[in-house]
Amino acid sequence: MKLNIDPERCQGHGRCYDLAPELFGEDDEGYGRVLGDGLVAPGQERDARLAVANCPEHAIDAGRA
Numbered sequence: 001m002k003l004n005i006d007p008e009r010c011q012g013h014g015r016c017y018d019l020a021p022e023l024f025g026e027d028d029e030g031y032g033r034v035l036g037d038g039l040v041a042p043g044q045e046r047d048a049r050l051a052v053a054n055c056p057e058h059a060i061d062a063g064r065a
Contacts, residue, residue, distance in 0.1 A: 001040040001048060002065040005032050009059035019054055020047040032059070039065050 003023060005016070016024040016032040023044060027033050040048045040062070052060045 001045055001062050003034045003038045003040060003048060003052075004061045004063065005034055006059045006061065007031065009057045011057050011059075013056055015054045015056070016051040016060060020044070020051040023048055024051060 005024075010031045012026075012030045012032070014026065014030065014032065017026055023035055023040065024032050025035050048062055052062045
């Protein structure tokens with residue numbers, strides 16, 4: 001699984017980095033950003049899916065790596 005945030009959709013609610021701080025962070029303006037290369041380790045898939053499901057703007061994509 002590989003994560004990506006669409007910057008055009010993200011409104012900076014922060015749910016992604018609140019729910020999965022090991023996968024997401026915030027930029028200087030408070031918008032979400034994917035940490036590292038976006039690849040999700042097998043033990044982090046649940047947290048990644050939780051963040052995707054809770055993004056009110058549907059800005060996070062969890063595609064295949």
